[in-house]
Amino acid sequence: MQPSDKIFIAGHRGLVGSALVRQLRSLGFENLLLRSRQELDLEDIAAVRAFFEKERPRHVFFAAAKVGGILANSSYPADFIHDNLLIQLSVIGAAQATNVEKMLFLGSSCIYPKLAEQPIREESLLTGELEPTNEAYAIAKIAGIIMCRSFNRQYGTRFISAMPTNLYGEGDNFERAGSHVLPALMRRFHDAKLANQDEIVVWGSGSPRREFLHVDDMADASIHLMRVWAETADDGSVVGGQNALNEIVNIGYGEDVSIRDLAELVAELVGYRGTLRFDTSMPDGTPRKLLDSTRLRATGWRPRISLRDGIARTYEWFLAHPAVARLG
Numbered sequence: 140m141q142p143s144d145k146i147f148i149a150g151h152r153g154l155v156g157s158a159l160v161r162q163l164r165s166l167g168f169e170n171l172l173l174r175s176r177q178e179l180d181l182e183d184i185a186a187v188r189a190f191f192e193k194e195r196p197r198h199v200f201f202a203a204a205k206v207g208g209i210l211a212n213s214s215y216p217a218d219f220i221h222d223n224l225l226i227q228l229s230v231i232g233a234a235q236a237t238n239v240e241k242m243l244f245l246g247s248s249c250i251y252p253k254l255a256e257q258p259i260r261e262e263s264l265l266t267g268e269l270e271p272t273n274e275a276y277a278i279a280k281i282a283g284i285i286m287c288r289s290f291n292r293q294y295g296t297r298f299i300s301a302m303p304t305n306l307y308g309e310g311d312n313f314e315r316a317g318s319h320v321l322p323a324l325m326r327r328f329h330d331a332k333l334a335n336q337d338e339i340v341v342w343g344s345g346s347p348r349r350e351f352l353h354v355d356d357m358a359d360a361s362i363h364l365m366r367v368w369a370e371t372a373d374d375g376s377v378v379g380g381q382n383a384l385n386e387i388v389n390i391g392y393g394e395d396v397s398i399r400d401l402a403e404l405v406a407e408l409v410g411y412r413g414t415l416r417f418d419t420s421m422p423d424g425t426p427r428k429l430l431d432s433t434r435l436r437a438t439g440w441r442p443r444i445s446l447r448d449g450i451a452r453t454y455e456w457f458l459a460h461p462a463v464a465r466l467g
């Protein structure tokens with residue numbers, strides 16, 4: 140991947156896509172192909188095909204997806220499976236038809252079975268039942284992985300799938316109902332601090348464990364994977380001792396925390412001093428989600444941003460963007 144290469148970042152306004160744009164630009168990549176939803180509807184198969192035929196990107200970071208937290212996923216499962224399948228059909232098909240050299244397809248750690256052995260290795264894919272709260276989304280993402288793998292086998296494409304752990308950071312979704320736990324709690328603690336509220340509700344029991352990776356580390360790992368892979372693609376594509384083209388690569392931080400500990404850390408960094416009340420009528424979701432990132436680590440990559448620093452940075456960003464704090 141050279142700085143002059145034309146690179147399409149599908150989903151460049153999202154959490155991961157915007158971090159990728161920041162990082163690629165800071166590395167001197169100037170030929171980035173970006174389209175807003177108004178300019179290009181990724182669910183429109185014909186429009187996406189025409190776009191690829193006209194623009195001919197050399198590399199693609201596939202960061203476009205319909206995503207949401209536990210409540211959004213369990214409330215709108217039809218939208219999650221439908222929209223993601225369509226986006227994937229469009230982009231993967233067009234990338235193959237126009238000979239994209241390499242594509243990194245981004246999924247999510249929820250593709251793994253609910254009770255997968257922890258830390259979760261890539262080999263756990265399709266070995267057990269999924270977590271019901273996000274099954275529809277997970278099935279769509281699994282279809283994307285299998286599509287990439289199948290296209291590689293049948294057409295000789297170079298589509299690799301990366302599965303990030305729970306991500307957070309600048310540009311996250313801070314809406315009240317649809318967001319993920321970290322931005323949701325940050326906003327709730329912030330509001331409670333301003334309102335001098337002495338108690339705050341945290342969903343579920345507080346005992347589920349999650350792993351969090353700052354989105355800048357995610358962008359860094361994604362670019363790293365594209366590069367490492369480029370170096371080895373001609374001699375059989377070896378990443379971390381595995382055949383990368385038919386494999387998936389986990390992108391994790393390496394440590395997890397309980398939701399209770401996370402809530403306490405966010406409260407501390409936001410400066411909220413009230414008490415936490417755990418609302419067990421809300422779903423816990425999967426009990427633990429920690430990725431085994433050995434395959435990625437074997438390529439020499441390490442995360443740089445600790446959870447504490449990452450939350451502090453995210454809160455600074457939140458404070459600097461007052462419109463975000465007014466979302467519904």
Ligand code: GDP
Nearest residue numbers: 208209318319320323341342343347422423424
């Ligand atoms: P998940 O990793 O797919 O389960 O997605 P989430 O980030 O939505 O939820 C992670 C865990 O945090 C679950 O156990 C939730 O019940 C818990 N949680 C606690 N408070 C909140 C909250 O305010 N919003 C969300 N989304 N999750 C919360």
